[in-house]
Amino acid sequence: AQSVTQPDINITVSExxxxxxxxxxxxxxxxxxxxxxxxxxQGLQLLLKYFSGDTLVQGIKGxxxxxxxxxxxxxxxxxxxxxxxxxxxxxxxGLLDSNYQLIWGAGxxxxxxx
Amino acid sequence: EAGVxxxxxxxxxxxxxxxxFWCNPISGHATLYWYQQILGQGPKLLxxxxxxxxxxxxxLPKDRFSAERLKGVDSTLKIQPAKLEDxxxxxxASSLPGGNTEAFFGQGTRLTVV
Numbered sequence: 106a107q108s109v110t111q112p113d114i115n116i117t118v119s120e121x122x123x124x125x126x127x128x129x130x131x132x133x134x135x136x137x138x139x140x141x142x143x144x145x146x147q148g149l150q151l152l153l154k155y156f157s158g159d160t161l162v163q164g165i166k167g168x169x170x171x172x173x174x175x176x177x178x179x180x181x182x183x184x185x186x187x188x189x190x191x192x193x194x195x196x197x198x199g200l201l202d203s204n205y206q207l208i209w210g211a212g213x214x215x216x217x218x219x
Numbered sequence: 220e221a222g223v224x225x226x227x228x229x230x231x232x233x234x235x236x237x238x239x240f241w242c243n244p245i246s247g248h249a250t251l252y253w254y255q256q257i258l259g260q261g262p263k264l265l266x267x268x269x270x271x272x273x274x275x276x277x278x279l280p281k282d283r284f285s286a287e288r289l290k291g292v293d294s295t296l297k298i299q300p301a302k303l304e305d306x307x308x309x310x311x312a313s314s315l316p317g318g319n320t321e322a323f324f325g326q327g328t329r330l331t332v333v
Contacts, residue, residue, distance in 0.1 A: 109261075147326060148222075148223070148310065148324035148325050148327060150324070151321045197261075203275070204267060204274050207262075207322070209262050209263070210261050211259070211260050211261050212260070212261055
């Protein structure tokens with residue numbers, strides 16, 4: 106069955122430090138890949154997406170993600186985090202053969218230390 | 220551009236009562252989704268509409284949940300009767316058709332069943 110795994114429930118980083126959030130998926134084909142961010146009391150906002158082409162994609166707010174087919178991964182990175190990045194981050198996979206249904210990871214909560 | 224509107228923002232009901240949520244998608248978005256997000260988990264798709272037709276409702280507990288999208292615009296999601304385990308945030312999202320388009324999310328309705 107298709108699944109998305111975000112192995113880290115919580116991650117704490119210092120402001121100004123670099124960040125990497127992990128996402129692995131299980132799917133028989135190359136899926137559409139997404140990262141969304143959810144701030145407290147807010148809806149989900151798209152950070153970036155991968156459909157095809159260059160495996161390194163740039164998103165909003167200085168985030169980027171790299172698709173690695175051999176590892177079935179789509180990790181999210183940011184070189185220097187800001188306190189405003191504190192939020193929950195969700196990786197999602199779009200299934201091309203199932204009406205593009207999104208399968209979501211459980212999320213990673215990012216905590217920023219001052 | 221107006222975003223996805225949802226109401227109410229919060230709702231507290233007793234078990235066995237009924238409740239309804241309303242969603243107004245972004246103008247022109249033919250695809251509308253209802254998700255259930257239980258605390259600590261990623262969103263789970265309940266139902267997906269394309270215009271006023273149902274594309275996927277395989278994870279909708281049809282014995283108690285119902286949804287409609289009359290005229291292919293606004294949508295309502297109803298729970299009758301509610302159970303304690305229905306406590307969650309109910310998210311509505313909309314998008315243009317196709318898998319390579321961004322889904323825009325409303326702020327959600329937080330339901331507490333006591």
